[in-house]
Amino acid sequence: MSIDQASLGSVEVSLTPQQRFEEYLQSRGLRHTDQRRYLVDLVFSRHEHFDADMLIDNLPRKGKPGYVSPATVYRTLKEFVDAGLLNSFQLDGRTVFEHDYGYPQHDHLYCTQCRKLVEFQSDALTELRDAVGAEHGFRVFEHRLIINGMCSDCVKSRRRTKRKQDLV
Amino acid sequence: MSIDQASLGSVEVSLTPQQRFEEYLQSRGLRHTDQRRYLVDLVFSRHEHFDADMLIDNLPRKGKPGYVSPATVYRTLKEFVDAGLLNSFQLDGRTVFEHDYGYPQHDHLYCTQCRKLVEFQSDALTELRDAVGAEHGFRVFEHRLIINGMCSDCVKSRRRTKRKQDLV
DNA sequence: TTGTATGCAAATAATTTGCACCAAA
DNA sequence: TTTGGTGCAAATTATTTGCATACAA
Numbered sequence: 218m219s220i221d222q223a224s225l226g227s228v229e230v231s232l233t234p235q236q237r238f239e240e241y242l243q244s245r246g247l248r249h250t251d252q253r254r255y256l257v258d259l260v261f262s263r264h265e266h267f268d269a270d271m272l273i274d275n276l277p278r279k280g281k282p283g284y285v286s287p288a289t290v291y292r293t294l295k296e297f298v299d300a301g302l303l304n305s306f307q308l309d310g311r312t313v314f315e316h317d318y319g320y321p322q323h324d325h326l327y328c329t330q331c332r333k334l335v336e337f338q339s340d341a342l343t344e345l346r347d348a349v350g351a352e353h354g355f356r357v358f359e360h361r362l363i364i365n366g367m368c369s370d371c372v373k374s375r376r377r378t379k380r381k382q383d384l385v
Numbered sequence: 386m387s388i389d390q391a392s393l394g395s396v397e398v399s400l401t402p403q404q405r406f407e408e409y410l411q412s413r414g415l416r417h418t419d420q421r422r423y424l425v426d427l428v429f430s431r432h433e434h435f436d437a438d439m440l441i442d443n444l445p446r447k448g449k450p451g452y453v454s455p456a457t458v459y460r461t462l463k464e465f466v467d468a469g470l471l472n473s474f475q476l477d478g479r480t481v482f483e484h485d486y487g488y489p490q491h492d493h494l495y496c497t498q499c500r501k502l503v504e505f506q507s508d509a510l511t512e513l514r515d516a517v518g519a520e521h522g523f524r525v526f527e528h529r530l531i532i533n534g535m536c537s538d539c540v541k542s543r544r545r546t547k548r549k550q551d552l553v
Numbered sequence: 554t555t556g557t558a559t560g561c562a563a564a565t566a567a568t569t570t571g572c573a574c575c576a577a578a
Numbered sequence: 579t580t581t582g583g584t585g586c587a588a589a590t591t592a593t594t595t596g597c598a599t600a601c602a603a
Contacts, residue, residue, distance in 0.1 A: 246556090246557090246603095247557075247558090248556095248557055248558065248601080248602050248603075249602080250557090250558060250559080250601080250602075252558080252559070253558090268592095269592080269593080270591095270592080279560095285559085285560095286559065286560045286561075287560095287593090288559075288560065288561080288562095288593090288594080288595085289558075289559055289560075291592090291593060291594075292558085292559085292594090307475040307478075310475075310591095310592095311592090312592085312593095326517065326518065326521055326523050328523070329526070335521055335523075337517055337520075337521065339513065339517060341513055342510075342513055345507065345509055345510055345513065346530075346532050349494065349505055349507060349532060350494065350532055350534055352505075353494055353503055353505065353536075353537075354536065354537030354540075355494050355496070355503075355532070355534040355535065355536055355537070356534050356535045356540050357532055357533070357534040358497070358533050358534050358535070359532075359533050359534075360530060360531065360532040360533065361529075361530070361531050361533070362514075362528060362529070362530040363528065363529050363530075364514050364517060364518055364523065364525055364527075364528040365525070365526050365527050365528065365529070366518055366523040366524050366525040366526050366527075367523065367524045367526070368521075368522065368523055369521075369522030369523070372522075372524050414578095414581090414582085415582070415583090416576085416577050416578075416581090416582060416583065417577080418576080418577075418582095418583065418584080420583080420584075421583090436567095437567080437568080438566095438567080447585095452585095453584085453585095454584065454585045454586075455568090455585095456568090456569080456570085456584075456585065456586075456587095457583080457584055457585075459567090459568060459569075460569090460583085460584090478567095479567090480567085480568095
């Protein structure tokens, strides 16, 4: 799965993710540990969707400096979501995380062929969602939209493949 | 989780789910067994969202007539989706199934308080989705939208609750 | 000090799969 | 007959949790 780096620009924020998280921890009487510091840095070093497993794979191995146990990774990802640093959603059965802090609200186009995720923003969608909510007496908090299809690259390569097959 | 019975009406279909499934099975050289017949009937006896576990719980116990093993239930649910009888999506980590055959395309409002699912239809959404797809060079197949919020009942009861708390 | 956080390993939960046996077509 | 289907139990996968120890405040 891949995503263009910061394809939607960013949102003005006064604190770095690290500072923001520290603030969150202090406000709750939680502790700022090396593991948490390390994971904030790693997670915000690239604007990319990832799951717990990918994150664990990118960590130093047991014994090396910077190692964080899987259990702690899972626990910390939850903290990040609570703290508003990350968002998560389900994709093909996996829990996928993405940056929330400092990044605008958006939805996704998903290529079911190459599994590429493309972000997009639509104010019309937000309006539509609020209208639907109002119509049904809902107080709307948020929504999740995923559009499944085939990206232009895959449409092209599939066409090529088809032609080849047609020649047989 | 609950849902109004057939809240969106239905779509014209010439075959019953049972007949439609039989057609599907024949076209693929698969077999129409008692278990499959039994599950089609059970699944289409109520227009309600459900997961594998709920279905298994509603089956006769081991030894009783009509018993179907969990493994077969899981295998059969997949067949139903392949056959176009059911749709599935993720909700709170569970795989939720709903009727597809004979039922119009729709999306959901989800009350995060009482876990009620409400269906709604929006042509504007389909148009918006196609426009977004086109903008990004995607060939769109389908989409999945869930609007999270609080239904009117829960908004009311929460207000009541708040007042009670305020009195303390 | 005092209460959190972490690592490890065991426990869960939801499916999936291997296999021997059963049964549609 | 032949090939797909089913039940059962074991295997998977993704997490979560209990617990003893380590550490931030």
